[in-house]
Amino acid sequence: MIITVFVSTHSAQDQWRAELLEHSWIQAGQSGELVRLVACPPSAPLPMHIKARVVRTLPYDPHPFLQDHFPGYNLPAALLEWLVTERVDASLLLLDLDSVLRKSFDEEIAPGGATGNRWEAWPAGSAAESEPFGLKKNYSKLQEYCVNRKLKPPRVEFPMLIHSSDLLKMAARWLELTGLIRTGVSSKSGSTPDAHKVAYSLAAAEYRIPHRALKLAVGTADKKANTAVLSYNQPVKSERGKVLWDCASYQPWSHADVTTARAGAGRSLLTFLNSYVTLRETGELLNTRRPRRCFGVREARLPDRMLLEIPGVEEPMNLNASASAIWNLCDNQRTLADIADELQKQFDVPHEVLCDDIDQAIIQLHAGGALDLDIVLTGTKTGPK
Amino acid sequence: MIAVQLQLEGGQRIDLRLREDAPELITLFQILASRGSNEVEPVEKFLQLPLENGKSACSFNSRQLVSVITEPPVIVQLEMPKAAEPAPAASEPANSAAVQTAVVHTPRFLLIDDFLSVDEHQDMLVYALSHEADFESGTVEGHASPHRQNKVIMGFAETAHSRLLQNRLLTWLPHITRGLNVDLFPVRHVESQMTASNDGHYYRMHNDAGSEEAGFRSLTCVYYFFRQPRPFSGGALRLYDALEQGGQRKALGSFREFEPVSNRLLVFRSTSYHELMRIRCPSRQFSDSRFAVTNWIHKSAEQNPDARFGWGQLRCGVVPPQFVS
Numbered sequence: 001m002i003i004t005v006f007v008s009t010h011s012a013q014d015q016w017r018a019e020l021l022e023h024s025w026i027q028a029g030q031s032g033e034l035v036r037l038v039a040c041p042p043s044a045p046l047p048m049h050i051k052a053r054v055v056r057t058l059p060y061d062p063h064p065f066l067q068d069h070f071p072g073y074n075l076p077a078a079l080l081e082w083l084v085t086e087r088v089d090a091s092l093l094l095l096d097l098d099s100v101l102r103k104s105f106d107e108e109i110a111p112g113g114a115t116g117n118r119w120e121a122w123p124a125g126s127a128a129e130s131e132p133f134g135l136k137k138n139y140s141k142l143q144e145y146c147v148n149r150k151l152k153p154p155r156v157e158f159p160m161l162i163h164s165s166d167l168l169k170m171a172a173r174w175l176e177l178t179g180l181i182r183t184g185v186s187s188k189s190g191s192t193p194d195a196h197k198v199a200y201s202l203a204a205a206e207y208r209i210p211h212r213a214l215k216l217a218v219g220t221a222d223k224k225a226n227t228a229v230l231s232y233n234q235p236v237k238s239e240r241g242k243v244l245w246d247c248a249s250y251q252p253w254s255h256a257d258v259t260t261a262r263a264g265a266g267r268s269l270l271t272f273l274n275s276y277v278t279l280r281e282t283g284e285l286l287n288t289r290r291p292r293r294c295f296g297v298r299e300a301r302l303p304d305r306m307l308l309e310i311p312g313v314e315e316p317m318n319l320n321a322s323a324s325a326i327w328n329l330c331d332n333q334r335t336l337a338d339i340a341d342e343l344q345k346q347f348d349v350p351h352e353v354l355c356d357d358i359d360q361a362i363i364q365l366h367a368g369g370a371l372d373l374d375i376v377l378t379g380t381k382t383g384p385k
Numbered sequence: 386m387i388a389v390q391l392q393l394e395g396g397q398r399i400d401l402r403l404r405e406d407a408p409e410l411i412t413l414f415q416i417l418a419s420r421g422s423n424e425v426e427p428v429e430k431f432l433q434l435p436l437e438n439g440k441s442a443c444s445f446n447s448r449q450l451v452s453v454i455t456e457p458p459v460i461v462q463l464e465m466p467k468a469a470e471p472a473p474a475a476s477e478p479a480n481s482a483a484v485q486t487a488v489v490h491t492p493r494f495l496l497i498d499d500f501l502s503v504d505e506h507q508d509m510l511v512y513a514l515s516h517e518a519d520f521e522s523g524t525v526e527g528h529a530s531p532h533r534q535n536k537v538i539m540g541f542a543e544t545a546h547s548r549l550l551q552n553r554l555l556t557w558l559p560h561i562t563r564g565l566n567v568d569l570f571p572v573r574h575v576e577s578q579m580t581a582s583n584d585g586h587y588y589r590m591h592n593d594a595g596s597e598e599a600g601f602r603s604l605t606c607v608y609y610f611f612r613q614p615r616p617f618s619g620g621a622l623r624l625y626d627a628l629e630q631g632g633q634r635k636a637l638g639s640f641r642e643f644e645p646v647s648n649r650l651l652v653f654r655s656t657s658y659h660e661l662m663r664i665r666c667p668s669r670q671f672s673d674s675r676f677a678v679t680n681w682i683h684k685s686a687e688q689n690p691d692a693r694f695g696w697g698q699l700r701c702g703v704v705p706p707q708f709v710s
Contacts, residue, residue, distance in 0.1 A: 041707050058559060064705035065555065066698055084560050145549075145696060148504040169499040176556040183698050206502035 002032040002108055003164075004093040004101075007078045009059070009071075010040040015047055016252035017097045022052050023276050024100035026288075026375050028228075031104065032090075037078040048363040050289065051373060057081045066179050072196030076175035083168045092167060094160040096231060098247055099217065100272060103228040111163040114204070116156025117229070118213040123198065124155075133202060141184035145177075146202070153201035154211035159229045166209045174203040220266035236266035245270055253277045283355050286336035290374045291362060293330055297370050310369045317368045323361040327370075335376060336362065389413075390454040391434075392639040399443050401436055409434055410459065416447045417637075418487040418630055452626055452639035454491055487630045489637070492657035494624060495564040496643070497557065500608060500650040505549065509610050512546050513538075513579060513676045520581050520671075523588075535582040535661070541678070542577040551575050552695030554606055554650070554680055559708060561604065561652050569708050572701040573601055573685030575694060581674040582620060588661035590625065590636060593681060602655035603684035609645045609677050616673035617666035620645050625658040645675055655681060 004025055008014040018036055025034050034052040039059045046054050058064075058081060060073035082088065091108040095101070109115065125136040132142045132149035143149055177199035185192050192198075204211055217229035220236045235246040238260045245256045245266075255274050261267040279285045296311040306324040308317040319327055325346070329339045340354055347354070365371040387410065391399040403410050412432070433444045501509065520536035541547050555572070562569045594602045607622065622643045625636040636658035643651055653659070666673050685692075685702060692702030 058563075059707045062705075062707075064559065064708060065694075065701050067700065081560055081563075084564065145552075147502070147508045147549075151504075172553065172556050172560075173502060176553060179556075179698065180696070203502075206504065207499065208503050 028101040039074040080171035088164040098233040099231045114162035115212045116160040117216040119157040122155040151205040153205040170203040170207040223264040225265035225268040291330040326361040388456045392451040393449045452637035495652040497650040535586040538579045541579040571685040574683040576681040584666040587663040590660040593655040601683040602681040604682040606680040620664040
């Protein structure tokens with residue numbers, strides 16, 4: 001099984017990105033499980049998803065022992081915590097939050113080797129700067145903290161396909177090296193935004209996990225969108241070079257101007273985004289989701305509500321009248337759109353309100369383990385082409 | 386239902402499931418608790434317990450019972466008649482009983498394989514082998530020498546190797562405390578010791594928080610490293626269950642055993658009773674020793690934002706606000 005994992009915070013900016021990534025994962029027909037690790041304080045409410053499993057992890061921005069503000073710490077810290085806590089044993093597809101999946105990854109990976117996207121901007125030093133690790137001179141401080149500085153790190157970045165046992169071996173060192181680079185490496189701008197990426201490569205080399213570097217992802221500026229992953233951490237520009245869309249300033253869920261976008265990956269991304277926004281607006285998303293009751297769920301009917309007893313869960317789930325009505329219509333045949341139609345006949349409620357109620361109830365039932373959602377792919381795929 | 390494992394004399398183990406309020410469970414704890422008390426007569430009786438939902442039963446004399454392990458942990462209120470109770474005063478009821486609470490602790494632990502990278506692990510071994518002359522016989526506060534036999538390198542804590550290990554360990558710390566179900570605490574000090582154990586060496590049962598000097602030790606972290614293939618046998622670490630009663634804690638006969646694995650870290654609470662089993666090393670060569678670095682993480686009663694650890698950047702003297710639940 002391939003588990004697709006991405007790391008985020010619980011901010012609103014991360015929520016729309018996570019939803020878009022989830023939608024692309026469904027549309028690409030990726031098999032296995034989708035996991036969203038959310039680095040947030042214990043008191044923060046967890047976001048909910050229709051398909052992705054949401055796991056809370058400790059927040060590492062700022063780093064707890066360095067007091068250094070850097071979002072990159074969350075990546076190794078969250079993955080380490082998740083691997084230790086859940087004792088995961090599977091192939092992992094690690095994605096950046098600022099990316100969408102265009103094609104599925106079908107081949108699992110065995111322990112002892114990984115595949116990553118080729119990192120063209122690796123901070124390589126000149127021939128004279130051979131140590132440590134062939135990096136630029138400003139990384140020389142690492143000599144104090146690394147036993148073997150002659151290793152040649154793999155020049156890779158996310159997306160990454162790696163076995164969980166390999167990632168577990170190196171994750172703590174990855175986290176540690178990120179901190180050592182942040183505190184020990186000087187740069188002209190005074191910050192090292194790629195510290196976590198360099199640290200990943202060094203940790204992989206130190207733990208002897210060979211990586212193949214392939215072209216797995218394109219950015220929004222690429223002329224062709226022919227890879228499995230499309231990354232949008234750079235803005236989408238017009239033919240004349242004007243910035244048309246930037247993820248940092250995007251208002252979810254507004255339509256983006258595609259017409260003047262430069263042909264290629266950027267335009268492809270905006271087309272995909274717009275199609276998802278339309279699906280949300282028209283309620284057509286409901287057509288593609290068919291709830292399926294999980295095996296062994298037992299129900300107890302009370303006058304004003306319903307209790308669901310879910311195998312392996314101590315507390316029964318409490319459903320109010322509207323959630324009960326929705327649960328009653330989940331017969332493994334109806335899609336969410338069918339359920340909405342049925343409820344429309346029974347209750348005089350505006351369609352948007354009904355759709356919201358269904359969304360909330362289904363998310364609650366799914367998160368609680370009472371329901372699973374099958375994806376019904378109808379017609380042409382809407383993934384970014 | 387409670388999963389119960391009984392250990393009997395001779396090493397026999399019996400697994401059964403009992404209701405939380407089953408009288409048999411109370412009886413089992415009464416038997417154990419009566420042995421450690423000077424105030425009550427040891428309970429001795431013939432016991433029959435149901436197995437497989439009553440399809441079969443096991444029978445034994447209570448004298449044979451060594452320990453009881455329960456999952457989840459069970460806290461019971463034991464009512465035990467005192468052994469030499471003076472005649473009750475007129476106002477007291479005739480059946481006055483002493484109420485004691487007995488808790489069986491099965492220590493939590495954490496194993497981290499591949500703790501150091503390939504080169505770091507090798508480098509640690511090279512360090513140990515090149516410092517053979519610096520190893521001295523280990524001593525234990527408050528015990529005569531037969532309590533422990535192995536060799537210790539003094540001043541290891543000041544070395545770069547110790548700092549390398551400490552930095553990695555503290556990187557893991559939030560995950561370790563979570564795994565052991567301990568709240569993250571402000572670190573006062575990380576004590577470090579490198580040991581070499583060779584033929585006939587052992588360390589009898591003890592806990593690391595036993596002496597006044599070691600009073601602030603909170604976590605014991607043992608990092609193993611040695612040549613491959615393993616040139617010795619034995620040397621396992623036993624982690625004992627303990628019975629806590631009336632503010633006193635004592636080790637029980639039941640335990641979990643950990644074979645030494647090179648490049649592995651084993652972590653447990655310093656209050657846990659443990660024992661290093663005797664090592665057999667036929668070559669008696671120093672280089673064939675079972676090497677270990679033990680780090681004890683000391684808990685501080687106060688927050689200290691100025692304290693630095695590891696390579697000098699980690700401020701573990703304070704609990705980060707985002708980790709406070």
